[in-house]
Amino acid sequence: MNRSIVEVSDLSHTYMQGTPLAHRALNRVSMQAAKGECIAIIGHTGSGKSTLIQHLNGLFRPQAGKVIVNGLDVSDPKVDIKLLRRQVGLVFQNPEDQLFEKLVGDDIAYGPFKMGLPLAEVKERVEWAMELVGLSFEEMKDRPTFALSGGQKRKIALAGMLALRPKVLVLDEPTAGLDPRSRQELLQRIRRLNQEERLTVIFVSHNMEEVAQLAERVYVMALGQIACEGTPRQIFGNQEILREHHIGTPEAVDILYKLREQGYGVDPGAFLPEEAAAEILKLINR
Amino acid sequence: MTNNPIIRVEDISFSYKVNQDQQIPVLKNVSLDVYPGEYLAIIGHNGSGKSTLSKHLNGILTPSEGGVYVNGIDTRDRMRLHEVRSKVGMVFQHPDNQIVATIVEDDVAFGLENIGVAPQEMKERIDASLAVVGMSEFRHRPPHHLSGGQKQRIAIAGILAMRPQCVVLDEATSMLDSYGRQEILTVIRKLHEEGMTIVTVTHHMSEVTQADRVVVMEAGQIVLQGTPREVFSHQARLQELHLDVPDASRIAAYVHAQCASFSVDLIENDEVVEEVNRHSIPQAEASGT
Numbered sequence: 001m002n003r004s005i006v007e008v009s010d011l012s013h014t015y016m017q018g019t020p021l022a023h024r025a026l027n028r029v030s031m032q033a034a035k036g037e038c039i040a041i042i043g044h045t046g047s048g049k050s051t052l053i054q055h056l057n058g059l060f061r062p063q064a065g066k067v068i069v070n071g072l073d074v075s076d077p078k079v080d081i082k083l084l085r086r087q088v089g090l091v092f093q094n095p096e097d098q099l100f101e102k103l104v105g106d107d108i109a110y111g112p113f114k115m116g117l118p119l120a121e122v123k124e125r126v127e128w129a130m131e132l133v134g135l136s137f138e139e140m141k142d143r144p145t146f147a148l149s150g151g152q153k154r155k156i157a158l159a160g161m162l163a164l165r166p167k168v169l170v171l172d173e174p175t176a177g178l179d180p181r182s183r184q185e186l187l188q189r190i191r192r193l194n195q196e197e198r199l200t201v202i203f204v205s206h207n208m209e210e211v212a213q214l215a216e217r218v219y220v221m222a223l224g225q226i227a228c229e230g231t232p233r234q235i236f237g238n239q240e241i242l243r244e245h246h247i248g249t250p251e252a253v254d255i256l257y258k259l260r261e262q263g264y265g266v267d268p269g270a271f272l273p274e275e276a277a278a279e280i281l282k283l284i285n286r
Numbered sequence: 287m288t289n290n291p292i293i294r295v296e297d298i299s300f301s302y303k304v305n306q307d308q309q310i311p312v313l314k315n316v317s318l319d320v321y322p323g324e325y326l327a328i329i330g331h332n333g334s335g336k337s338t339l340s341k342h343l344n345g346i347l348t349p350s351e352g353g354v355y356v357n358g359i360d361t362r363d364r365m366r367l368h369e370v371r372s373k374v375g376m377v378f379q380h381p382d383n384q385i386v387a388t389i390v391e392d393d394v395a396f397g398l399e400n401i402g403v404a405p406q407e408m409k410e411r412i413d414a415s416l417a418v419v420g421m422s423e424f425r426h427r428p429p430h431h432l433s434g435g436q437k438q439r440i441a442i443a444g445i446l447a448m449r450p451q452c453v454v455l456d457e458a459t460s461m462l463d464s465y466g467r468q469e470i471l472t473v474i475r476k477l478h479e480e481g482m483t484i485v486t487v488t489h490h491m492s493e494v495t496q497a498d499r500v501v502v503m504e505a506g507q508i509v510l511q512g513t514p515r516e517v518f519s520h521q522a523r524l525q526e527l528h529l530d531v532p533d534a535s536r537i538a539a540y541v542h543a544q545c546a547s548f549s550v551d552l553i554e555n556d557e558v559v560e561e562v563n564r565h566s567i568p569q570a571e572a573s574g575t
Contacts, residue, residue: 179528239309273537281544
C-alpha cells in the first residue's frame with residue numbers, strides 16, 4: 001500500500017469564529033491521497049470544497065484536526081511554509097485573473113525566478129511548462145498577456161504553477177471555460193503528469209464528464225463534511241447519492257438513468273460514451 | 287425573410303493593437319445578421335474570436351473596419367450608444383463581476399436608476415424581471431450569499447429590467463455547476479418562447495442543441511453555420527475545429543457503427559432514449575397498432 005502524501009484528519013474550520021456570524025465550513029473532515037493518486041472533490045456550492053483545499057498549502061491553518069502534506073505538518077506554526085507552497089501547487093478558479101506580467105514568458109518565469117534558480121534553468125522550466133499545457137514557447141513567449149483569449153490565459157496560469165515543479169497539484173475547476181479540445185488536451189496532460197511523473201493531483205470540479213474521465217477516487221462533500229467516497233463508477237452508479245447531494249451526472253449517465261426509468265436493465269455506472277453505447281447495444285435487436 | 291435584422295454585422299474586422307507596428311487580428315471580414323426572436327448560438331475554440339464578436343453586438347468593442355448596426359444605429363455613434371445598450375444587453379462569464387449592489391433588488395434597479403425611470407415603474411419592472419428569472423423571493427437578500435446560478439439570474443434580471451430586444455450571453459454558464467447551468471438554460475428557453483432574441487456564446491455542446499441556428503467561428507471567421515442538427519452532423523470537421531458533438535450524438539454514432547438502422551442523427555439525450563425504444567420493442571409496437 002502506498003503511503004499517503006496528503007493526510008487530512010478531523011479537520012474543522014469555522015469562519016468568523018466567536019462572532020454572531022460564525023459559520024462552520026468544515027466539520028471533522030478526513031481524507032487521504034496516496035502518492036500519484038488522482039482525486040476529485042465534488043459537492044454543491046458552499047459544501048466546503050474550497051475551504052478544504054486551501055488548507056493543503058497552508059493558506060488556512062487547521063483550527064482543529066491535522067493536515068500533513070509530504071511530511072510537513074500544516075498545523076505546526078513553525079512549519080516551513082515556503083517549502084510547503086513549493087510542494088503543493090494550488091491553482092485557483094479563474095487563475096487567468098492573476099496574470100500580472102506584460103509578456104507571457106515573464107509571467108510563467110516569475111515563480112522559478114523568485115526561487116533563485118539560475119537563468120538557464122528558469123528558461124528550461126518555462127519551456128517545459130509551456131509545452132506541457134500546449135503553448136508553443138517560440139510563438140507565445142513574447143506575446144502580451146492582455147491580447148489572449150480566456151482559455152489561453154488559463155493555460156499560462158497553469159504553466160506558471162507547473163514551472164515550480166510541485167509534488168501535489170491542487171486545482172479548482174481546472175477546465176471551466178475551456179473549449180472541448182482544450183479541455184481534452186488539458187485533461188490528458190494532467191493525466192500524463194499524474195501517471196508518468198507520479199504527480200499527485202487533487203481537483204475540485206463541477207464538470208462530471210471531467211470527474212468521470214480523470215479521477216481514480218471521488219470525495220463527495222456536503223454541509224462541510226465528507227458525505228461519501230468511492231470510484232467514479234460507484235458514485236455515478238448510485239442514484240440516491242446523486243440525488244441527495246445534488247450532483248449532476250455525465251450526459252451518458254443521464255441517458256442510462258432515463259433508460260432505466262423505462263424499465264431497461266442497464267448499468268448507469270457506465271459513464272463514458274463508448275461504455276454507454278455498449279450498454280445500449282445489449283438492449284437493441286440488431 | 288421579411289423581418290429586418292435587429293443586429294446587422296457587416297463585414298467587420300478587428301485587431302488588438304500591441305504597439306505601433308504590431309497588431310493581432312481577431313476578426314476578419316465577419317458578416318452576421320441576427321433576426322428578431324431568433325435563438326443563435328456562437329461556438330468556436332478558445333481564441334477563435336467568438337467572445338470578441340459578441341462584444342461587438344452592443345458596442346463594448348467597435349470594429350476596426352466594417353460596421354455593426356443595432357436597429358440601424360451604428361455602434362460607433364457614441365451619442366446613441368445608450369440606445370444600443372438598452373436594446374442589446376449582455377451577461378458575462380463571471381457572476382461576481384457583474385453584481386454592483388449589496389441587495390438583490392438594488393442591483394436589478396441599477397440600470398434603471400441610471401436612465402431615470404420613475405419609482406413606480408421601476409418597482410414594476412423589478413418585480414417583473416425578478417419573476418421571470420424566478421428570484422422574487424430573494425429580492426431583499428444580499429447577493430454574495432447566492433449560488434453562481436442565482437447570481438447569473440440576478441444579472442439577467444438587471445438586463446431584462448432595461449426592456450431589451452436581445453440578450454447576449456457570453457459564456458454565462460461556464461463557471462456554473464450543472465444545476466446552475468440548468469437554471470440559466472430554463473430562463474433562456476422561457477425568454478425565447480416569449481419572443482426575446484437570444485445570442486449565446488458557449489462551450490457546452492449540449493447547450494447548443496436548443497438554439498435555432500449555430501454559428502461556428504475559427505480564426506476570426508465564420509466557417510460553418512446551420513441548425514444544430516446540421517452543424518453536429520459534421521463531427522470530423524468540428525473536431526478539426528477543436529470542438530465536439532454532444533455525448534448523445536457520440537453515443538448514437540457508436541451504436542450506429544454496430545447497428546446500421548440506429549439513427550446517427552441524434553443530438554439530445556431524450557432522442558437516444560426514443561431511438562432505443564424504437565429498436566428494442568418492435569413486437570410490442572406491432573401488436574399495439
